[in-house]
Amino acid sequence: MTGSPPKWDSFFFVALLLLMPGCQWFSNPPMHKPDPHSYSNPHETRVDSLHLSLKVDFDAQTLSGSADWFLVAGHASVLILDTYGLDIHSVEGDGQALPFSLGTHDALLGQALEVSLHQPTERVRIHYSTRKGARALQWLPASQTEGGQHPYLFTQSQSILARTWIPCMDSPGQRFRYTAELDVPPGLLALMSAENPTETRADGRYSFRMNEPVPAYLMALAVGKLEFRSLGERTGVYAEPAMLERAVHEFADMEQMLSTTESLYGPYVWGRYDVLVLPPSFPFGGMENPRLTFATPTIITGDRSLVSLIAHELAHSWSGNLVTNATWDDFWLNEGFTVYVEMRIMEALYGSEYAAMLSAIAHADVLEEVKSLTLGGQEQKTRLAAHMRGEDPDDGVGPIAYDKGYHFLLLIEQTIGRARWDAFLKTYFHENAFKSMHTEAFLSRLDSLLSTEDERIIGVQEWVYGTGLPVNCPPPLSTRFAAVDSSLDLWRNGDPLALPSEIDAWSTHEWVYFIRQLDERDSLAAAELDRRFRFTGTPNAEIGCVWYQWVIRFAPSYGNQRLCSEAMAAYMTRIGRRKFIMPLYKALKETGQIDRARELYKQARPNYHSVASHSVDALLGWKEE
Ligand SMILES: [Zn+2]
Secondary structure: OOOOOOHHHHHHHHHHHHHHHOOOOOOOOOOOOOOOOOOOOOOOOOOOEEEEEEEEOOOOOOOEEEEEEEEOOOOEEEEEEEEOOOEEEEEEEEEEOOOOOOOOEEOEEEEEEEEEOOOOOEEEEEEEOOOOOOOOOEOOOOHHHHOOOOOEEEEOOOOHHHHHHEEOOOOOOOOOEEEEEEEOOOOOOEEOOOOOOOOOOOOOOEEEEEEEEEEHHOOEEEEEEEEEEEEEOOEEEHHHHHHHHHHHHHHHHHHHHHHHHHHHOOOOHHHHHHEEEOOOOOOOEEEOOEEEEEEEEEOOOOOOOOOOOHHHHHHEEEEEEOEEEOOOHHHHHHHHHHHHHHHHEEEEHHHHHHHHHHHHHHHHHHHHHHHHHHHHHOOOHOOOOOOOOOOHHHOOOOHHHHHHHHHHHHHHHHHHHHHHHHHHHHHHHHHHHOEOOOOOHHHHHHHHOHHHHHHHOOOHHHHHHHHOOOOOOOOOHHHHHHHHHHHHHHHHHOOOOOHHHHHHHHHHHHHHHHHHHHOOOHHHHHHHHHHHOOOOOOOOOOHHHHHHHHHHHHHHHHHHHHHHHHHHHHHHOOOOHHHHHHHHHHHHHOOOOOHHHHHHHHHHHHHHHHHHHHHHHHOOOOOOE
16 A cells, blocks of 8 residues: 555645635535646635637637626635636626736646636626637538538537636536527537537527536537437437437437436436437547537447447436546546446346446456556556646546546445445435545545445555555456357367357457457467458447457558558548557557558548547657648
8 A cells, every 4th residue: 555644634634724714615515625737716716607608610710709707705806717728808897897817828737817806796707719729629621520511519628628618717626507608600500518409590599508517627519510319208319410310229228228327326417318429530438528428429339239338428427427526636536436337337227247248348458557557667657546736637537547446446335235335325426416526535435334344355545545456356257258268269279260159149348358369379360250250441449449459469461451451541540539549559659660650640630639639649759740
């Protein structure tokens, strides 16, 4: 176990706060801690709600208009907001001009916007516009959409990119309600993380309302040629017309997912749950924007085998959106809980054997990550309680927060029994709804649940503050993967054409597990397998990702053949999901093919969202031309 004793830390911190004059932080319990990724001053001046009025200009690739911040009474004489690359034209307080200044620009955090306030001020209006290249915004030309006729805009605000399109307190610990008015080109539909229209308006003017308070990273906007289809009483899907039917088929179980999660963890409080299918350049699998999950089209495979991603984003409606990590150092509270809830939803809907496969994948992912970080001299990054000061919180998005977090919670479940753990979780979500949570506050709640003996068996402190993966990590137990292992043995030791018959019924997960185990021994036989199952050029992005990795690492001559080489280039150019493209660039780099990686990247980069291109830039040492 490493790290300082946390309970003493938080005691000291609370004592310090109590000594601070005029401290209001306790009016929004549970206790807050300073956010190293925000300039804002919520301990002095608190915001209640936001009204946005913006024009979406596809030609200039900018948003322009105003943000009205409504303040909580009793504020200080200054309001400090986060901004990044915004042009601030003027600021008014209750209709009168207010002096403001922008601080020094920091490459990670942007600039602090400091507004001097009259006492009292109810509303601060900021007239502003975004610039071309604002990092949250991805502007796609018509040619990069499914339909090919209309341009498309979508945002990705997590982790600290909301400030690149809205001047705001860009900290996950600060919540606000919002309304918005948008002016978009006629013929396009606009959507937000709010109550949404289902029909395109001829005049291009849309109004939005979000009645539940949300942190800035859940601010979201999409504009495109989109249509809506209902899937059930509270669920539906938005997509480009050419994608809609496939999406409807893929997400048929969504309404049932919603009611299943409610039966486990209490009422869904956000009204509707809809999914927007984005173009393939979306950098993540999904983004849990409240009321409207943004999802990658790479989960639409036709066989519903990747819908666990929807379960994951839906789970965020409890863990993350309802009870939110107070700072990005506590990110594992958002993601570890969400993976745990995702697994429970999948188990309830599709059975324990299916969920066990997903759990085994999570186990393999975290083992690999721990190994890679440890070998790379970054063992401290394997701690659940992170220290992200000075770093981009997006770099914390990975198997430690997600899968190590999940296994810790799974171990608690296995130690104290599911009934007690479920009752705890239900109360936890209910009592902390619309509040933020940091690691120490969670541990003190956990302390009230666990006996001393439980804590000793689990090793809570080691799990949260220690590095690596504790030895008592629950092992993977998947009978379906055990069957894949047997098939692999049979296949390696016999005639490669004589594959076991059950292989035809394998899900995406079984194929991914199988291909991940191939190495240089299998190159001849794998080529035969490719001819039979057509991995090269597969429309299934999960299979494509592991297949091309194998080709790059173990069968370079096969990978250099025209068919394979073209299919891989097309894959890496079309898909911008970071989880899929990063391993391929990494494999090319690690096998001495960095020139090829750079060549491919040059073609693909214009199609990537900044979240993805920032990661690949760093990996390949790319300098923007
Ligand atoms: Zn998540």
